[in-house]
Amino acid sequence: MKQTYDFVIIGGGPGGTPAAMALASSGKQVLLVEKGQGLGGTCLFEGCIPSKILRESARRLVEIREAADFGLQLENQALQIDWNAIQQRKQNILTKRSMGAQQKLKQIPNLELVMGTASFIDDKQIKITPHAGDSQTISFDKAIIATGSTPTRPPIEGIDLPNVLDSEQILSIDHLPEKMVIIGAGPIGIELAQIFHTFGCEVSILEAGAHILAPVDQELAEQLKQQMMDEGIAITTNCKIKQISETTNELSVSYQTDAGESLEESAEIVLLVTGRHPNTDGLGLENTQVEFNPQGIQVNAQLQTSENTVYAVGDVIGQPMFAHWATAQGLALAKNLMGMNVPMPDKQTNSAVIFSQPEIGMVGLTETQATQAGIDYSVARYDFAQDARSQISGRASGVLKILFETQGHKIIGVHALTEGADDLMGEAALAVKTGIPLEALAGSIHPHPTLTESFAQAARMALAKLQAGMKK
Numbered sequence: 001m002k003q004t005y006d007f008v009i010i011g012g013g014p015g016g017t018p019a020a021m022a023l024a025s026s027g028k029q030v031l032l033v034e035k036g037q038g039l040g041g042t043c044l045f046e047g048c049i050p051s052k053i054l055r056e057s058a059r060r061l062v063e064i065r066e067a068a069d070f071g072l073q074l075e076n077q078a079l080q081i082d083w084n085a086i087q088q089r090k091q092n093i094l095t096k097r098s099m100g101a102q103q104k105l106k107q108i109p110n111l112e113l114v115m116g117t118a119s120f121i122d123d124k125q126i127k128i129t130p131h132a133g134d135s136q137t138i139s140f141d142k143a144i145i146a147t148g149s150t151p152t153r154p155p156i157e158g159i160d161l162p163n164v165l166d167s168e169q170i171l172s173i174d175h176l177p178e179k180m181v182i183i184g185a186g187p188i189g190i191e192l193a194q195i196f197h198t199f200g201c202e203v204s205i206l207e208a209g210a211h212i213l214a215p216v217d218q219e220l221a222e223q224l225k226q227q228m229m230d231e232g233i234a235i236t237t238n239c240k241i242k243q244i245s246e247t248t249n250e251l252s253v254s255y256q257t258d259a260g261e262s263l264e265e266s267a268e269i270v271l272l273v274t275g276r277h278p279n280t281d282g283l284g285l286e287n288t289q290v291e292f293n294p295q296g297i298q299v300n301a302q303l304q305t306s307e308n309t310v311y312a313v314g315d316v317i318g319q320p321m322f323a324h325w326a327t328a329q330g331l332a333l334a335k336n337l338m339g340m341n342v343p344m345p346d347k348q349t350n351s352a353v354i355f356s357q358p359e360i361g362m363v364g365l366t367e368t369q370a371t372q373a374g375i376d377y378s379v380a381r382y383d384f385a386q387d388a389r390s391q392i393s394g395r396a397s398g399v400l401k402i403l404f405e406t407q408g409h410k411i412i413g414v415h416a417l418t419e420g421a422d423d424l425m426g427e428a429a430l431a432v433k434t435g436i437p438l439e440a441l442a443g444s445i446h447p448h449p450t451l452t453e454s455f456a457q458a459a460r461m462a463l464a465k466l467q468a469g470m471k472k
């Protein structure tokens with residue numbers, strides 16, 4: 001380690017790492033500090049990637065189970081789930097990706113990576129405690145905090161019992177549980193519920209709010225909820241968890257419904273997915289002017305904290321908490337710190353995917369948000385039941401909704417529930433970000449037979465309706 005750096009970046013996840021690489025590539029002296037065992041953050045080790053690896057095995061399992069629908073007969077081969085092999089495959093991918101990221105970093109001459117913990121001494125100095133070796137104080141010109149977030153453990157009696165797990169622990173569980181109660185029906189809870197249910201675990205979800213996936217388009221969320229319940233996942237909304245207790249072999253979760261009824265659910269595992277809180281502990285923020293609260297570090301529009309020399313990006317500054325959002329912030333901040341003056345990422349054009357089965361993809365405003373903002377909007381719809389590609393895949397259900405301003409037809413939101421909605425969101429993000437009118441989607445030639453045709457179809461049908469309305 002040197003004594004002085006232009007930039008110190010704390011946290012080697014999707015927010016901090018790209019910022020460090022961009023700044024170092026522009027010639028700045030950069031120190032990246034990561035306190036985990038590898039480079040990649042929550043996204044790589046406990047979030048996006050491991051959950052998608054387990055999900056991929058679950059998806060393949062569904063495909064094999066449905067093989068007969070596609071004219072493929074399995075004979076004399078009982079299908080076995082080898083959980084150890086699934087976990088090993090997961091571990092191999094994580095290690096490969098983390099090592100790959102470290103190799104990439106090594107090729108950037110001005111970028112130094114230290115595996116260890118960083119803590120502010122004041123607005124110009126940080127104490128670095130490496131995993132191996134002595135602590136050192138270094139000076140910096142500017143610092144970026146990208147320390148991410150941690151699962152929240154709500155104050156419920158019995159929350160610390162063994163087998164009450166959070167999302168990070170469940171992803172590495174050493175066996176497939178027989179029954180799981182999931183507390184929380186947000187994106188992570190829904191994704192994990194379907195994965196474990198597919199593997200044969202009995203799953204019951206308890207949600208305090210009135211809806212699953214609260215920020216998502218309600219029509220899509222309700223369709224998904226119905227489908228999950230039809231598949232055998234129990235979902236109870238509007239309930240208040242009272243206590244988790246241990247019985248002879250199991251855990252028991254007692255809760256109250258909004259009708260005042262007291263009920264209990266027993267399970268081998270209770271999975272807590274009630275949100276995440278920003279990682280501000282142990283950072284020495286009390287030695288600086290950086291302001292923060294339980295929602296995260298406070299930043300201005302330029303992602304600068306109340307301390308002039310310190311910036312923050314990603315989960316540590318609060319919602320939304322997505323890897324691509326953290327990266328977009330990290331990269332935009334790095335460019336601005338290089339003097340490029342680029343616009344900061346805008347929440348209203350952010351994209352997100354709920355990795356349910358089928359996925360929900362969303363970009364821009366929901367109907368609720370558009371109404372609250374007083375926008376005069378219309379909706380172009382497309383039903384995937386009539387879609388060629390969906391029928392070929394045996395997944396002909398779901399809906400696409402494109403929200404557009406009634407005057408001028410500017411696209412302001414896209415929401416889709418269908419298998420493949422995740423990959424549709426790239427085009428959707430471009431449409432919302434550039435603010436193109438519905439006519440541009442209708443007029444662009446989408447390849448056949450692909451799910452992307454849904455955009456042009458929805459747009460054409462909506463424009464035809466508008467024209468017919470005008471002629472009347």
Ligand code: FAD
Nearest residue numbers: 011013015035041042043047048118148314315321322323
């Ligand atoms: P992190 O990725 O959390 O990285 C922060 C890093 O800072 C960590 O590596 C930590 O060790 C380090 N650190 C903390 N304190 C210190 C310190 N004092 N000194 C040095 N280092 C420190 N997002 C998506 O976009 N798509 C998904 O599919 C998705 N799936 C998810 C599934 C699950 C189960 C979970 C839990 C999350 C998922 N997310 C997903 C969210 C995503 O993981 C986060 O939004 C993203 O990782 C945030 O990036 P970050 O860089 O802000 O923080």
